[in-house]
Amino acid sequence: MIGFKRDSKKDEEDGGGNPFQNLEKTTVLQEARTFNETPVNPRKCTQILTKILYILNQGEILGTVEATDTFFAMTKLFQSHDVILRRMVYLGIKELAPIAKDLFIVTSSLTTDMTGRENLYRAAAIRALCSITDGNTLQQSIERYMKQAIVDRNAAVSSAALVSSLHMTRFAGEVVKRWVNEAQEAINTDSIMVQYHALGVLYHIRKTDRLAVTKLVAKLTKSTMKSPYALCMLIRITCRLIEEDDVGTNSKLFEFVQSCLRHKSEMVIYEAAHAIVNMKKTGARELAPAVSVLQLFCSSSKPTLRFAAVRTLNKVAMTHPAAVTACNLDLESLITDANRSVATLAITTLLKTGAESSVDRLMKQISSFVSEISDEFKIVVVKAIRALCLKFPRKHSVLMNFLSAMLRDEGGLEYKASIADTIITIIEENPEAKETGLAHLCEFIEDCEHTSLAVRILHLLGKEGPRTKQPSRYIRFIYNRVILENAPVRAAAVSALAQFGALCADLLPNVKVLLARCQMDTDDEVRDRATYYSVILNCNDAVLNNRFIVENTHLSLPTLEKSLHQYTMQPSETPFDARTVPVAAISPSEEARLAAAEEISTKPKVLICSSMFLNPPAVKIFLSFVQFSLH
Numbered sequence: 001m002i003g004f005k006r007d008s009k010k011d012e013e014d015g016g017g018n019p020f021q022n023l024e025k026t027t028v029l030q031e032a033r034t035f036n037e038t039p040v041n042p043r044k045c046t047q048i049l050t051k052i053l054y055i056l057n058q059g060e061i062l063g064t065v066e067a068t069d070t071f072f073a074m075t076k077l078f079q080s081h082d083v084i085l086r087r088m089v090y091l092g093i094k095e096l097a098p099i100a101k102d103l104f105i106v107t108s109s110l111t112t113d114m115t116g117r118e119n120l121y122r123a124a125a126i127r128a129l130c131s132i133t134d135g136n137t138l139q140q141s142i143e144r145y146m147k148q149a150i151v152d153r154n155a156a157v158s159s160a161a162l163v164s165s166l167h168m169t170r171f172a173g174e175v176v177k178r179w180v181n182e183a184q185e186a187i188n189t190d191s192i193m194v195q196y197h198a199l200g201v202l203y204h205i206r207k208t209d210r211l212a213v214t215k216l217v218a219k220l221t222k223s224t225m226k227s228p229y230a231l232c233m234l235i236r237i238t239c240r241l242i243e244e245d246d247v248g249t250n251s252k253l254f255e256f257v258q259s260c261l262r263h264k265s266e267m268v269i270y271e272a273a274h275a276i277v278n279m280k281k282t283g284a285r286e287l288a289p290a291v292s293v294l295q296l297f298c299s300s301s302k303p304t305l306r307f308a309a310v311r312t313l314n315k316v317a318m319t320h321p322a323a324v325t326a327c328n329l330d331l332e333s334l335i336t337d338a339n340r341s342v343a344t345l346a347i348t349t350l351l352k353t354g355a356e357s358s359v360d361r362l363m364k365q366i367s368s369f370v371s372e373i374s375d376e377f378k379i380v381v382v383k384a385i386r387a388l389c390l391k392f393p394r395k396h397s398v399l400m401n402f403l404s405a406m407l408r409d410e411g412g413l414e415y416k417a418s419i420a421d422t423i424i425t426i427i428e429e430n431p432e433a434k435e436t437g438l439a440h441l442c443e444f445i446e447d448c449e450h451t452s453l454a455v456r457i458l459h460l461l462g463k464e465g466p467r468t469k470q471p472s473r474y475i476r477f478i479y480n481r482v483i484l485e486n487a488p489v490r491a492a493a494v495s496a497l498a499q500f501g502a503l504c505a506d507l508l509p510n511v512k513v514l515l516a517r518c519q520m521d522t523d524d525e526v527r528d529r530a531t532y533y534s535v536i537l538n539c540n541d542a543v544l545n546n547r548f549i550v551e552n553t554h555l556s557l558p559t560l561e562k563s564l565h566q567y568t569m570q571p572s573e574t575p576f577d578a579r580t581v582p583v584a585a586i587s588p589s590e591e592a593r594l595a596a597a598e599e600i601s602t603k604p605k606v607l608i609c610s611s612m613f614l615n616p617p618a619v620k621i622f623l624s625f626v627q628f629s630l631h
Contacts, residue, residue: 025060031051032048035077036073042082046082049091123159124160198230200233221238228268241253257276258286291326306337310334318352336369352384359399383422385422389425404440407419407423407444417452434464435468438460441461459492466499466500471500471503482497488525494526494529497511498511502537518530555581
């Protein structure tokens with residue numbers, strides 16, 4: 001008895017894997033010869049068909065001959081009346097239809113099943129038959145049967161015929177258009193799915209005729225449709241008409257969409273609210289009822305409804321934040337939601353709609369939550385904080401401290417880069433936050449494991465550090481990277497040090513000493529940079545400093561390499577002249593930015609802080625009590 005139990009447990013463990021994991025195409029196709037045996041073994045043949053379908057869905061490619069041979073073997077299985085086997089045959093025919101040849105030989109068998117009395121066969125037979133039919137066969141043989149199937153009393157048969165009709169519009173659109181009356185009759189049935197599929201067929205047939213679509217929508221909006229799926233589709237068609245015809249929000253079509261907000265089905269209610277929110281010309285007055293419905297969904301017991309509502313409110317907050325303000329209490333309760341997606345969306349929505357006075361409270365609520373979510377959700381929160389920093393520049397200290405705390409937490413490169421990008425954006429947009437932001441970044445690179453991020457921050461320190469009130473405070477952080485980091489980071493640190501030497505005369509002697517030490521580095525790139533910058537700084541020429549250190553002209557590297565190669569191949573007493581190498585082309589986006597900055601510099605009351613386009617200080621052009629300024 002004990003041995004039996006052990007064997008059973010072992011069998012259970014062995015059966016826990018995928019039984020089709022090690023299937024080979026050749027073996028399976030050889031097994032398909034079993035289909036030719038008489039009498040047919042339904043159970044064995046069903047297992048073999050399952051294997052064939054599995055390898056096809058795993059991406060295994062059958063040749064035309066292989067597929068045709070397998071298909072002809074499958075036709076022998078029509079001798080069996082086993083329901084499961086017959087339905088598997090239908091699936092096999094559908095899968096082999098694009099590959100095998102001479103599929104028409106089963107048309108008669110499938111037509112017999114399609115018009116027979118066995119309802120379990122009929123729907124699947126219709127789907128299989130339509131997958132092997134071309135336009136000529138459809139028109140000559142089965143059009144009459146398809147019309148009958150569309151209006152069949154059996155909902156599964158009717159739905160199968162309608163969905164197959166949609167697929168056949170690709171190659172027999174003119175034939176399917178003749179089935180409008182049958183589809184119109186099917187849309188009046190009580191079946192939820194038949195109504196939905198019938199509406200899909202009718203719209204697909206008439207979508208190129210604007211007047212016909214308008215008449216269809218006008219007729220259906222006045223009737224009572226039982227199918228929530230059909231109503232959702234009707235809402236989408238209606239909104240498309242409203243947008244294309246530019247009829248405005250006072251039309252009967254828009255009234256229909258608004259009336260769906262009071263439907264008993266949650267699916268229809270959400271679809272209507274989502275449609276209203278996404279219309280281009282929807283104003284605050286039209287948004288109000290939709291937002292009220294979404295607010296109710298925020299307190300739903302169903303996670304899907306809460307997620308849908310918060311995601312939609314988040315989108316509304318981007319364009320109409322005032323309309324979402326009424327939902328702030330409900331959104332705050334969702335910060336502690338068990339579903340982290342819902343909680344993240346609630347936080348980002350609150351950050352978009354909150355007032356300046358509520359920023360401190362929101363940051364306290366978020367701080368306990370952020371540590372529990374994944375990097376993917378943290379990045380979403382960071383992006384929302386970035387927008388909040390730009391919206392309320394006076395709150396930069398609170399938000400910067402919060403970002404600094406996040407920067408010290410564990411996380412991947414993408415997460416850390418998003419925080420660094422946010423801090424850099426704040427530094428560039430808000431001059432008051434520059435020194436605080438640079439200080440946080442200096443602390444971060446003391447223990448930064450991502451080389452690319454450390455290099456980027458060092459570049460920023462070299463660019464912005466010399467222009468601060470106390471540039472000397474950053475020298476220690478930068479030189480520590482020369483001592484402690486890998487070669488790419490050390491090279492970036494050397495370039496940053498040279499920026500301080502070029503722009504800060506009082507720091508030049510110290511920078512020269514540090515660069516002299518860097519000339520003993522083990523890495524070629526670090527030594528070359530240190531030597532290059534030392535030679536330039538020792539010339540004490542502001543023009544040279546500005547040209548080769550501050551502006552750092554980017555030469556075309558392929559052309560430079562070619563020119564140097566030619567110079568070494570043809571010895572000459574004259575030194576190599578870098579001026580003969582063309583400058584690298586500026587990318588279109590960078591060129592547009594530079595052109596915009598040049599245009600701004602010609603405007604009155606705008607100060608350009610340096611030659612390389614630091615952002616000008618804010619100039620107030622609005623009343624003092626309005627909480628925004630122009631940059």
